[in-house]
Amino acid sequence: MISQRFREILYFWWRNLGPIFLVTAPFALLTEASQWLFGPSFVFPEEAGGALQFSGISLAIVLLSRPLAEGTLIAQLAAARSGKPAGLLHCLAAAVLVYPMLLATYAIMAVGVSLGWLAFFFPALWVYTRLCFAPFLVVLKRRNPIDALRQSFAMTQDQQWPLLLILVLVFLAFVLMSSILASLVTAVVSQPQAAALLVGLPVSLISALVNVAVFRYWEMAQDNVTH
Template sequence: MNPIAILRDTWYFFSRHLGTLLPLCLPWIFLETLTQQQLSIAANTQQFAPWGMAAGLIFYPIYTASLLLYLDDFSDGREPRRIGELWRASLRLWPAFALLSALTSLLIFIGFSLMFLPGLYVMIKLAFAEVLLVRRGMGPIDAMRESFRLTGGHFFLLLTTLLAILAPTWLLETWIEQLRVDSPGYSMALSLLSGVLQLLLTVAAYRIFMLGPLREEA
């Protein structure tokens, strides 16, 4: 495996299934973005960060779990479930997924607050946690522990692949922050685009998991 092949496979899947992925994930990304935007208007800058993160924890588990469930159906050769069925299945996973998202976000935030590299290290080591929770039905703590173990032999592949996706996304988010006050409509559109681009992270991590740890165990 190499980063270029993973990025190519990720983009190929994403572009081929865009007609399903957008209606599957975009409504929840829109609700997440709208909620965060309204909170930023109602609160000052110091108050927005925790409330904005809380809004993300409400909607992010739904559309990310839906995407992972769809990837599971496709990878296992099953007939993909309808969007409503995927949403219902993701809502059943929501409590565990929300707890996992809160724990991983906290650890990554602490890592980035200390120095950039510890935060990046934690983010890479937890890259498989969401996949393990959805695909294997693990609890949040067990999924995090197993992700730390399974990423051991794939750290630099994950690092280069995810940075290739994150770098333009971070640049876009920085631009959005500069436009938030002056152009809320434009900011909303760019935030939606950023949210859709971050779906590539989930697809890439799932692809590496399927070609790496899952194949090695088989």
């Protein structure tokens, strides 16, 4: 069953590469542009005991644009499933309409996942698994953040372990593909900014696999509610 779901996710992602790239590329460009202009969001110390450096402006741009990027992608996934992929502006408009609620939803999710991290990796992953339907409920069903999070927790009850496992598999596939891509690009392109851009654009497309995985289980949960 897990292998079948994994194939369905890969198939949907591959079949809709163009529409997905259409809505992920602009936000990848925004992230790269902000780091060119204001510096990297984070710079880890090269030596033990060194201080973590970061750019407040770049970090703010990333944190504030992420919910908008996720909402735009969710709108595109729903449009693609209907057989009529939408344009960037249409998907962006759908996300902008619920942006305050999306921002609040992701903020609450971040707090929950962070608390899970205090108890190590698995609790954080479990919390994300139980709450991952909430952004879909906000964008596609216009739920408020609290109702969306509560309903997500209820909707994932019956399929929480298969969903958790598929998220782990998809994440591992993402890490593997991204690592291979980054190694190939950096071996060919020596200019750091150009290499970062050439890696960032396809990585944003690959990362959409996680959204597609959640969307597939979201559809199954919707079918269960209908029946």
